[in-house]
Amino acid sequence: MIDPKQFYRKMDRVLGGIAETGSGQTFLGHILVELEASFGDDLHFGSGHLYQETTEGWKLVEATKPPAIFPEIIPYDSEVVHLIEEHGGVIFDDRNVATAWFYRLDSYVAFVGFQVVGPPGLSAVLLYGLSEGWDREEIAFCLNGARFAMNYRLKAEAAQSDMDKAAAIQRSLLPTKPPVFKGYDIAVRTQPAEAVGGDLYDFLDLGDGILGVAIGDASGHGLPAALLVRDVLMGIRMGIGTNLKMLFTMKKLNRVIHESTYSTRFISVFFAELEANGGLLYTNAGHTSGILLIDDDVTLLEPTGTIMGPLPDIPLERAYAMVPKGALLALYTDGITERMNDDGSEFGETGLIALLKKYRDLPADEIVNTICDHALALDHESDILEDDTTLMVIKRNAT
Secondary structure, rough: OOOHHHHHHHHHHHHHHHHHHHHHHHHHHHHHHHHHHHHHHHHHHEEEEEEEEEEOOOOEEEOOOOOOOOOOEEEOOOOHHHHHHHHEEEEEEOOOHHHHHOOOOOOOOEEEEEEOOOOOOEEEEEEEEEEEOHHHHHHHHHHHHHHHHHHHHHHHHHHHHHHHHHHHHHHOOOOOOOOOOOOOOEEEEEEOOOOOOEEEEEEEEOOOOOEEEEEEEEEOOOHHHHHHHHHHHHHHHHHHOOOHHHHHHHHHHHHHHHHHOOOOOOOEEEEEEEEEEEEEEEEEOOOEEEEEEOEEEEEEOOEEOOOOOOOOOOEEOOEEEEOOOOOOOEEOOHHHHHHHHOOOOOOOOHHHHHHHHHHOOOHHHHHHHHHHHHHOEEEEOOOOOOOOHHHHHHHHEOO
């Protein structure tokens, strides 16, 4: 019996080299060759064949030692394929099962096949010939271990690919840079806790010297939260962008979210229409309070209604504030404030306000980066998962 420690060392070496060999079919072909090179002599197997799905059946795409000793095409109704698909892996040493195959084996006395299940187009069947001296337990131990490792790799690769695509989609939805709005200095920074996040922000040119500003925070993070963010961004853009009223859009969007998501999913959204003269008409659906800093005075733009999603109809009102020259407006998600200072106290709204006052004279982008760097360096109050983090600063020029 092959030494398990020796097997795992060799298997680690085989799998460890995968990162340099690409993915998908390249990965499968690499494993086909490396398994034979690493274990073939010890376990008495060789002449590896790699098959992948086509409309005709399982088609041979690579062989370690041409010419092929197995068929170029294996029909889907073949008994060999049926047994491999049913059991995951099979050693064929009974000539009554695949008589015709044995006539082609040359120096091999039996053969083994196993299936690797990946995303569409990447499932495969691997076949090897078995020569005199092969041992059933050793072959099963080695190739089952390889099969499980390959299945895991392909599934992990597919999941990562989906996450990468979702992250790219989300990045394409969020503005790449803040808008130029005459008389104002605007900056924003977001940091997802995972590849994709549950925070959103947006800017809409509403014409007539009015800028639409949105920020929101979906419950949780990762892919489910990101999908909810997508729906909300699209809803706001379609509603506000077609001149629908603020409250009508938000309430209609709430009903859509309620009917299309799990009851445990919800999102908080702050939406405002900022006029060039400093007028700010806003609605706050359960989001963190906006911080309006005028000299040393702080005004909190508190929620005007409940979070969106759990209820089919939500009470939601509008409110009004004035952003005078020289004032600063900060909008954020609780990934900023739900962090712990070194002394164990919560950074919180109080800590954020203190830093806004301290750095208020800096340009908006420097304020955002300085505060985000400070907050992200702190421990999050959750010991398990951090939260997505977003901070937006809107400064009205003093002159």
